[in-house]
Amino acid sequence: MMQKVKIGVIGCGQISGKYLKNCTQTFDNILEVVACADLMPELARQRAEEYGIPKVCSVEELLADPDIEMVLNLTAPAAHAAINMQALHAGKHVYTEKPFALNREDADRVIALAEEKGLLVGCAPDTFLGGGLQTCRKLIDEGWIGTPYAASGLILMGHPSSGLHPNFQNFLRLGGDPLLDMGPYYMTALVSMLGPVRRVAGSAATLHHEVTIMNPKSPRFGDSVPVEAPMNVTALLEFESGVLGSLQAAKESFGYTPRLEIYGTEGILYAPDPNFFGGKIAVKQHSGEVKEFPCSHGFTDESRGIGLADMAGALRAGRTHRANGMLARHVLDIMLGVIDSANTGRHIAMQTSCERPTPLPLGLKYNRLEL
Missing domain, CATH: 3.30.360.10 (Dihydrodipicolinate Reductase; domain 2)
Known part of the structure; x- marks a missing residue:
């Protein structure tokens, strides 16, 4: 059995409930949520009580906690890149809600810092x-x-x-x-x-x-x-x-x-x-x-957080996770390219590419992402 990855959650708004339910129940074989933080401390306290999270703290305290290996960033889109950079500078792997960033420059900085520090970056959506x-x-x-x-x-x-x-x-x-x-x-x-x-x-x-x-x-x-x-x-x-x-x-x-x-x-x-x-x-x-056709694979119900769990499993197994930073960076490039085209009236060539994520294996047991 893989050692669990300790997670700290930054951002305890509406979407956090779905993530925390799955992180503490469906994917608790690989994830352990140990702390949560929010600019509104009462939101963090509410989520901690609801899902049995032992620690409520500031963002700075969460990032300074040596036991936390991975940060789940559920802040507003405008804050995604900045929080991702803070987490990486603190030596944490980071998985963020979409979009990956609001511009290419911020996205590239996140990817470059992660590569420099040998850390993993993941991003929703994981549907x-x-x-x-x-x-x-x-x-x-x-x-x-x-x-x-x-x-x-x-x-x-x-x-x-x-x-x-x-x-x-x-x-x-x-x-x-x-x-x-x-x-x-x-x-x-x-x-x-x-x-x-x-x-x-x-x-x-x-x-x-x-x-x-x-x-x-x-x-x-x-x-x-x-x-x-x-x-x-x-x-x-x-x-x-x-x-x-x-x-x-x-x-x-x-x-x-x-x-x-x-x-x-x-x-x-x-x-x-x-x-x-x-x-x-x-x-x-x-x-x-x-x-x-019936579904050939599991995880057909609300499973937000499966990308985070897959990333934690990849960290332990030494493989590539599927909802990874390069996929998210390419998806952002596509969307910003559409906006650039609308503004300029020209086709826009992509600055990035990515690998198709490896499909999940057939026959996985409940809440397991590895055979």
């Missing part, structure tokens, strides 16, 4: 490790749709006009915009299935330049809040394999409409929502028959 997308990867690799030649994704959402999220205004800025907020799920899924991207093009627009908070339960009810990032983005992707892809991402409408499809010479793969770990999987075959 591509769920049973749904792992099954899709298996179907593609086994030739169920022939040779892939195109892909398309769709994510339509509404503005966060309820104002109930404590940091709702972040969803109107770069990092909370549809491309950098929801795009990582789709881009990471596509790269994991089809490989890296060679160049991109994009267009971006904003229909509403401010949002009025309409929910009377919100403390900001009636306030008008400016929209600071594009809320309607179309991305065109040219993969190194020759596959062509597109993604429409918007927060200008209502509800939640996701779609991801891969087109091949012998069939069409209807993939599940990349924001989740399971879901319906089907292939439309050359004959016109639509065949549904």
Whole structure:
């Protein structure tokens, strides 16, 4: 049995509950959460009591703790790179929520410092490790749709006009915009299935330049809040394999409409929502028959943190972890390239590439990522 990796969590907002539940229950065979910190200490104390975490402290105290090997960074997007750098300077491996950074320069600094210090860097999303997308990867690799030649994704959402999220205004800025907020799920899924991207093009627009908070339960009810990032983005992707892809991402409408499809010479793969770990999987075959497939892999329920657990296992086993920094850096490069293209009217060549993550083995036992 592998020795557990001691984890310190920085950032105890809404998303931390899902991570901490899985880190302390599903993946407790490899992870041990020993401390948590937040700029609002009461949030850290609440999470510590809820999940039995023994230590609540400041960020500085957490980073100075010699027992903590790995930091889980769940802060707001604008703070990701700075916290990652602090953790690395403190000699800690770090796994961060997406996006990896808000610009290429910060992302490169994180990667360079990690390499210099011999430390691991990981990044969400890890939904591509769920049973749904792992099954899709298996179907593609086994030739169920022939040779892939195109892909398309769709994510339509509404503005966060309820104002109930404590940091709702972040969803109107770069990092909370549809491309950098929801795009990582789709881009990471596509790269994991089809490989890296060679160049991109994009267009971006904003229909509403401010949002009025309409929910009377919100403390900001009636306030008008400016929209600071594009809320309607179309991305065109040219993969190194020759596959062509597109993604429409918007927060200008209502509800939640996701779609991801891969087109091949012998069939069409209807993939599940990349924001989740399971879901319906089907292939439309050359004959016109639509065949549904059960998940070939586990982790089909809410499994946020599987990337962190895989990184901890990789640290102990001396292998490459799957939700790694180079994958996250390439996904960021893709998304920023789309924005650059929208601003310049030109195709943008990628500055980075990456390896397709190794698929998870079949037949894993519950909560295990190694055979």
